[in-house]
Amino acid sequence: MKKRLQSKKRRPVPVPIASMGDIAFLLIIFFMVCSEASKDKEMDVVLPISEYVKKIELTVVARVAVDKNGDIYFDGVNVDSAKDVEWGIRALLTETISDDQRHVQFKCDSALPKETFEPVIKAIAAGGGIIEAVGEIQ
Amino acid sequence: MSRKRYSKEKKHRSGEIPTGSFSDIAFLLIIYFLVATTLVKVKTIAADLPSGEKSSQTQSDKTPIVNLRGSEIFFNDKKVSVDLLNERLAELNLGEKIPSKRVIMLESTKGTPxxxxxxxxxxISANQGVVAIVEDDK
Structure with missing residues (x-):
């Protein structure tokens, strides 16, 4: 009886780990394909507040930012003037068909005066972009 | 003699690549990506500014106009707060009008934050209005 019990001892069950590497690499490929690298550098920007801001659900064609010092960034690259933004957006929107492809993210410091930010807003509009102004919820 | 022995030993070597640690490397890479990634969904408001030809005169006398004078807001030349402006805009029922009748003119003085x-x-965008920026006379 005792002997039988001993024979019932659990046998080591081999876990199939041969394909673990493949699974892991497939996961890496999935993450790399699905992720979008942020083109915005860490900028010193205090965002304005509004009760109407919503989480953006669509893909933006370009990202424009104006930092605390009034420096203008187009897709993370510092540009000289608002005119560069207009040309950049015009170039990106040459082959767009629908309105969904015209959205341009605009980030600006809340304390900046009109003289600094309005030319950029006008440049986005002149380039054919729909402004997605970034803010924080109240 | 010693040369012979050496060459024989060499032939017997197997050229297997050690793949046992591949899964560990892959999972470490996944963990790195997961830790280093920041998932950001910005909150925005959409503002479609028509990029038409500049007009020397206003569309009509009845087109609503918002004036920004520094920190003060005026709606049709009456001083309002942000909440009151939103109420006034809601009363206009812009969503039910044709796009050309949804225009709200936006004028601002120098230094407006x-x-x-x-x-x-x-x-304006929450009430489905279309913003037309009024340019300063030069």
């Missing part, structure tokens, strides 16, 4: 500008843009 982006914070105020953004709140007005947010209010």
């Amino acid at each position: 982006y914070e105020n500008y953004f709140q007005v843009l947010a209010g």
Whole structure:
């Protein structure tokens, strides 16, 4: 009886780990394909507040930012003037068909005066972009 | 003699690549990506500014106009708060009108901070208005 019990001892069950590497690499490929690298550098920007801001659900064609010092960034690259933004957006929107492809993210410091930010807003509009102004919820 | 022995030993070597640690490397890479990634969904307001030809005169006397004078907001020349402006805009029922009748003119003086500008843009866009920026006379 005792002997039988001993024979019932659990046998080591081999876990199939041969394909673990493949699974892991497939996961890496999935993450790399699905992720979008942020083109915005860490900028010193205090965002304005509004009760109407919503989480953006669509893909933006370009990202424009104006930092605390009034420096203008187009897709993370510092540009000289608002005119560069207009040309950049015009170039990106040459082959767009629908309105969904015209959205341009605009980030600006809340304390900046009109003289600094309005030319950029006008440049986005002149380039054919729909402004997605970034803010924080109240 | 010693040369012979050496060459024989060499032939017997197997050229297997050690793949046992591949899964560990892959999972470490996944963990790195997961830790290093920041998932950001920005909150925005959409503002479609028509990029038409400049007009020397206003569309009509009845086109609503929002004036930003520094930190003060005026709607049709009456001083309002942000909440009151939103109420006034809601009363216009812009969503039910044709796009050409949804125009809200936006005028601002020098030095107007982006914070105020953004709140007005947010209010107009939430009430489905189309913003027309009034340019300064030069």
